[in-house]
Amino acid sequence: MKIIIDDRAVECEEGALLIEVMLKNSIEIPHFCYQEDLGADGNCRMCMVDIKGMKRPQIACNTFVSENLEVSTISENITEVKRSILELELLNHPVDCAICDQAGECKLQDYYMDFGLYDSHLTTAKTKKGKHIDLGSNVMLDQERCVLCTRCTRFTSNITKTGELGIIGRGDSARVGIAPGRELNNPYAMNVVELCPVGALTSKDFRFKQRVWFLDSTKSICHGCSRGCNIHVDYNETKYSDEKIHRFRARRNNKINQSFLCDYGRLSYTELNESFNGEVSHVKDLADLLKEDKKLALVSPSMSLQQLQAIKSFCKNNAIELFSLAYIDDSFGDEWLRTNDMSANFAGVKELEINYDEGKFNSSLQDAHVVINFDHKYLKNMDLNNKRVVHFATSHVDSDYELIFAIADFAHDSGTIINCDGIRQDFYATKYESSNPRLVDILEELR
């Protein structure tokens, strides 16, 4: 089916929403309340378009496409309509961009620069509402900045079905709020921060840490569990501070996580900032140690396929018995994104036919003289007295092992992992070089 948007023919499916078609074809359409996963609500009125044959402008998020629909988004009339609606949305806005974390990725700022640029007509004082209210679960609410798009309330009532947030009051005093004595408390609560198109809901974890325009972003995959949610890793290195990862943001993938992330995964970036600050061993010493017999290796099931493959051939060449054990936490999983298997690539371990029999591993561990641990959490800091231990670690190790090698973590070493549903996904390294070498390079050196 064909429709015409701004004198341009656009191919679309019958029964689709006009706003979906526009967003899919990268046609700019301002919107607050429409969100791909939450659907349309039709309350913000920002997505007004002129439709041929209709007397008044219509909202694109409540218009279904029909054959030869003629739509205009850039006429003088429609720009004036958008400007007036934006002025209404911004009427009581405190314009405190200087202290607002959303500045730089705020829809109000973008739309004001696109169609606003007016002087306020308000002559009376602005309505005062609650500011910096701690809702719990790392979410801060500023009611004055809110445009009442209800994305957050629709998320808590339709998606998590916990219903903590609601709109209280009418007219000028309408505000997002929470019932007295209750707090935002669900494992996906921080998604409302990302859903909020303005600075009304901000993250307490990211609060005042960085201005967003200083951040670089890299496409990655969350390594928190086997779901493999798609993320953006936001990081930077400045003249006065070392490289640091500041946050994870959800990246749209309709097959896996839509545009959501669980709080555990979202906050798991802190592990990547734990630097390795001990002394690392020489690769030559490891080569000497490999001459021993009865060697055993345990590899983390969160390592990428490339790393697993390199380890597998390394173990084969040096007659090392290789195991991998999944990280299972029965209390973690739920019906939505979180899975009990907290290893990022256990499906990859199975695909490469690495032994994951726990009983076999324990009996082999008893006999082994040399234990090589490729960043597996179970063996980290475990007492292995009478054995010679080699440890490859992405973060700091407290125990005093014979040989310790620091290796680059998943933010600094690209690769491929397979999620619990068998979907193969790539993740990429940040643009700054890691201080630790990549595992595959160390193994290459040993050949």
Added chain:
Amino acid sequence: MGIKVVHRHGNTFKEKMYISAIFSGMKTTLKHFSANLKDASQIPTVCYPDEKPTDITPRYRGVHRLTHRKEDDSIACVACFMCATACPSNCIDIVAIAREDGVDEKMPKVFNIDLLECIFCGYCVEACPCDAIRMDSGIYSVVGETREEFVYDKEKLLSIKGISKEEYSLAK
């Protein structure tokens, strides 16, 4: 594109002799020389550093200072990073924290300006939405023995007084 033909000077015989140009130049020199000889107080040259300049106005871009709020004399800066963003030499280092005293939500924990990196362009002053950073201190000379002495921190910048009549931040 059209070509504009420019007449080249210095090709006549009189100009090629140079004599007349030398005399007209010497005439100007001698005129000033005799005027200065008669009245030395009118010489516009300042014997810096024995003599200090007397014409430094508030518009002069001197060393930066951080202003205070009129209500409670606290720091006016809200750590919005506009100055650091505008700075072409990247000499401003800010670390923001939440402000707990209820006056505002945000303030700088660290605010360092490296005066050795600074090119005194004044973009930070232009960018500031809170009138929190100014260059109206009138200080045109900074002396130090180590590089660290040229990194002015928050306390130092707050302690510098301005020479303009507005002492406090004018931001509303």
